[in-house]
Amino acid sequence: MSFTVVSLGGPVAPEGEDMLRAAGITYVSTAPYPAKADVIRLLAETEADAIVVRLVERIDTDILKASPKLKIVHKHGAGTNDIDVPAAKALGIPVCAAVGANAHSVAEHALALMFALIKDIRRQDAFVRGGNWAAKTYQGHELRGRLLGLVGMGLIGRSLARMASAVGMKVEAYDPFAPDEAFGPDCTRAADLDTLLASADVISLHCPLTEQTRNLINARTLGLMKPTTLLINTARGEVIDEPALAEALKAGTIAGAGLDTFSPEPPAADNPLWQLDNLVVSPHIGGVTEEARREVSLITCGNVIAHLKGDTLPTRFFVRG
Incomplete structure (x- = not known):
């Protein structure tokens, strides 16, 4: 079975992209702070199985419902205030974060x-x-x-x-x-x-x-x-x-x-x-050194791949609604 992962607000590190492609996953990314309408259109067209959240205004109910196949939302970092976690929980979509990576x-x-x-x-x-x-x-x-x-x-x-x-x-x-x-x-x-x-x-x-x-x-x-x-x-x-x-x-x-x-x-x-x-x-770059970005991407992409393949993720990565 093939899967599609969409990174909203910028690409993951090259090492993360390599992980996704090696797993046979189709990978798409957007520019920082994409317009909501463009996000909804992209998710619907690609029927995304997973969203990686980088630089966005807000992941709300409309975006969460855009793809009927959406199985996981993963923050490329630790803070999830730009994701409506309760809305995701209500839709049965787990939200994860790369806790501790940066x-x-x-x-x-x-x-x-x-x-x-x-x-x-x-x-x-x-x-x-x-x-x-x-x-x-x-x-x-x-x-x-x-x-x-x-x-x-x-x-x-x-x-x-x-x-x-x-x-x-x-x-x-x-x-x-x-x-x-x-x-x-x-x-x-x-x-x-x-x-x-x-x-x-x-x-x-x-x-x-x-x-x-x-x-x-x-x-x-x-x-x-x-x-x-x-x-x-x-x-x-x-x-x-x-x-x-x-x-x-x-x-x-x-x-x-x-x-x-x-x-x-x-x-x-x-x-x-x-x-x-x-x-x-500074422009919100404390956690995006090359070393940290690589580590965050590896954790994020590894978790997404594991979840899509049905493996169990450690509980520390799940965000409570």
């Missing part, structure tokens, strides 16, 4: 944003490119000895805790759902979120997007932070109230922010954040 990459990116901020890399780069050279005016700092507050202690948070500890940072994390074994010599458990936000020198967000975490960082919680605090977000853009963050950065409520994610994506050209020089940004 954790190290995202953790490294969060650390890189911290260094970029505390070493003032953005402004120093512009300073030298502008023909200047006056090292005595530099006011950079060290991460060593500072308290890193992690919000979320999944695989990314745990990886970052080890990295930050090696740099010499003290690490505390708030995650009411993490087991005790997630903490240890590199990180202690914070009793409550507000206390952590008020005491941390650097706050790094690694929580999933849920109704409880949407706008978790808002005017109130930003107001708890020290004026020297640095805020890092490699989770989902919706975890931060962006207008409130822009006001906090402008007013000096916090010292700076490093953002890899936004709401919406791509962000608007007139986003008020662009007017601020105490901000470092």
Whole structure:
């Protein structure tokens, strides 16, 4: 029996494509952020058996119903806020994610944003490119000895805790759902979120997007932070109230922010954040290094192939509705 897999929002890594084709599967991919009408038309025409979700606006009921043969939806990554998981569950279509495949990459990116901020890399780069050279005016700092507050202690948070500890940072994390074994010599458990936000020198967000975490960082919680605090977000853009963050950065409520994610994506050209020089940004690429993309693709394609052939997947890959 032949199968068709459609990757929405960009292709999988070449190694993943090779896996699919070696399994006799027809493979099709689209450009990033395809129009909904085009997605529905493509899925209907190909009668897709599986969807791989990369860069899309939203996988909703209409898209899930487009192919009568659809058997699985697999996120090319870990976050599934762009998939209507309850709708898929209602239709009997499992949703999976490549859990943990890019954790190290995202953790490294969060650390890189911290260094970029505390070493003032953005402004120093512009300073030298502008023909200047006056090292005595530099006011950079060290991460060593500072308290890193992690919000979320999944695989990314745990990886970052080890990295930050090696740099010499003290690490505390708030995650009411993490087991005790997630903490240890590199990180202690914070009793409550507000206390952590008020005491941390650097706050790094690694929580999933849920109704409880949407706008978790808002005017109130930003107001708890020290004026020297640095805020890092490699989770989902919706975890931060962006207008409130822009006001906090402008007013000096916090010292700076490093953002890899936004709401919406791509962000608007007139986003008020662009007017601020105490901000470092990147285009949601923390988890898409070549190494991470390859690993995510191999896990995603391997899971899709196994499911289509009737094999049982490990439960950790399934997303609850």
